[in-house]
Amino acid sequence: MPDYAKLMEVGREAVCAAAIVTNQVQNALDEVRSLTKDDKSPVTIADYAAQAVVGRILRERLGDVILVGEEDSAFLRDEDNAVFLNATLAAVREVWPEATADSLLEAVDVGSGDTHHRHFWTLDPIDGTKGFLRDQQYAIALGYIEGDTPTVGVMGCPNLPVDMSEPLDVPHEHGCMYAAIKGVGVYEAPCDDPTGELIRITRLDHVEGEPISVCASVEKAHSNVSDTDRVLEHIAKTHGIEVGEPVRLDSQAKYAVVARGQADAYLRLPTRRGYVERIWDHAAGCCIACEAGAFVTDIFGRNLDFSHGRGLEKNKGVICAPPRVHGRIIEAIEALGIQPAG
Numbered sequence: 001m002p003d004y005a006k007l008m009e010v011g012r013e014a015v016c017a018a019a020i021v022t023n024q025v026q027n028a029l030d031e032v033r034s035l036t037k038d039d040k041s042p043v044t045i046a047d048y049a050a051q052a053v054v055g056r057i058l059r060e061r062l063g064d065v066i067l068v069g070e071e072d073s074a075f076l077r078d079e080d081n082a083v084f085l086n087a088t089l090a091a092v093r094e095v096w097p098e099a100t101a102d103s104l105l106e107a108v109d110v111g112s113g114d115t116h117h118r119h120f121w122t123l124d125p126i127d128g129t130k131g132f133l134r135d136q137q138y139a140i141a142l143g144y145i146e147g148d149t150p151t152v153g154v155m156g157c158p159n160l161p162v163d164m165s166e167p168l169d170v171p172h173e174h175g176c177m178y179a180a181i182k183g184v185g186v187y188e189a190p191c192d193d194p195t196g197e198l199i200r201i202t203r204l205d206h207v208e209g210e211p212i213s214v215c216a217s218v219e220k221a222h223s224n225v226s227d228t229d230r231v232l233e234h235i236a237k238t239h240g241i242e243v244g245e246p247v248r249l250d251s252q253a254k255y256a257v258v259a260r261g262q263a264d265a266y267l268r269l270p271t272r273r274g275y276v277e278r279i280w281d282h283a284a285g286c287c288i289a290c291e292a293g294a295f296v297t298d299i300f301g302r303n304l305d306f307s308h309g310r311g312l313e314k315n316k317g318v319i320c321a322p323p324r325v326h327g328r329i330i331e332a333i334e335a336l337g338i339q340p341a342g
């Protein structure tokens with residue numbers, strides 16, 4: 001059996017280091033943009049830098065790991081993109097001063113593992129790219145998958161306030177991090193201090209009759225807005241309870257917001273025909289929310305199945321909520337006959 005405590009500890013160290021780098025790129029977005037004259041470049045740099053930092057630390061501390069990362073080094077290896085390579089190198093040196101172009105490229109490619117293994121890590125180096133560019137929420141999301149399930153999840157949310165009374169759309173100075181081991185629990189810690197105290201969190205089920213608060217993507221293309229409204233209206237009418245307008249935030253931070261009891265549900269209803277959710281967009285968040293006591297399934301109530309390669313091929317959409325609310329959402333989806341497009 002893997003040493004789960006060690007996997008979580010190393011995952012945390014890796015995500016913390018990556019967050020220091022992405023934070024720094026975010027603070028210098030204008031500068032980086034002017035350097036590269038391309039709006040996409042800051043994302044690229046921060047994505048590659050975060051993947052390299054995580055890949056390097058996992059390899060160094062755990063040996064021959066399999067890491068399935070969202071990025072690969074092909075773009076940075078292209079001579080025409082030397083300016084991006086140099087900017088990425090400058091970014092990683094904040095936490096890895098001796099990095100060279102070669103060692104950086106090698107570290108990015110630690111993430112080129114494939115999913116044909118019984119267990120492997122998966123990484124979204126910057127989940128919620130649009131949030132990252134808007135200076136709002138984004139996440140560095142690292143999950144360890146065994147068979148069809150994530151068993152370790154570490155998610156750094158560099159801009160998420162730990163204090164739930166603070167607004168979600170204002171970037172927080174320290175951010176917070178969530179780390180979970182399946183069957184053991186989920187912990188909260190500062191995002192910028194790998195030695196900070198881990199505090200165990202759990203959430204209560206929704207209390208009958210209390211209002212329901214939900215969260216969803218900022219990006220309208222990522223989750224079906226009109227179906228979400230229909231589901232919420234249906235629940236409000238059928239159960240005579242107040243259901244608030246969805247709070248919108250980018251990235252897997254939505255799973256954390258449900259895990260810590262700030263929202264009662266995260267709805268991600270399918271939009272365009274044939275879209276398959278990516279494993280790195282859900283592995284860490286799914287583990288974290290489940291360990292806090294939420295259910296995480298697709299819109300038909302099926303568990304997310306991580307055993308079909310890089311996509312959640314057997315699932316449609318995502319519903320994450322504590323048991324009572326989860327049941328109501330699945331009932332509403334069924335009653336309204338909501339089906340994925342196509």
Ligand code: AMP
Nearest residue numbers: 128217218219221222250251272275281
């Ligand atoms: P969010 O920040 O929750 O809106 O999710 C960001 C993630 O949505 C990105 O990492 C993309 O992988 C993913 N994504 C891109 N297109 C779609 C789509 N049509 N439906 C659902 N998710 C998508």
Ligand code: MG
Nearest residue numbers: 124127128281
């Ligand atoms: Mg993503």
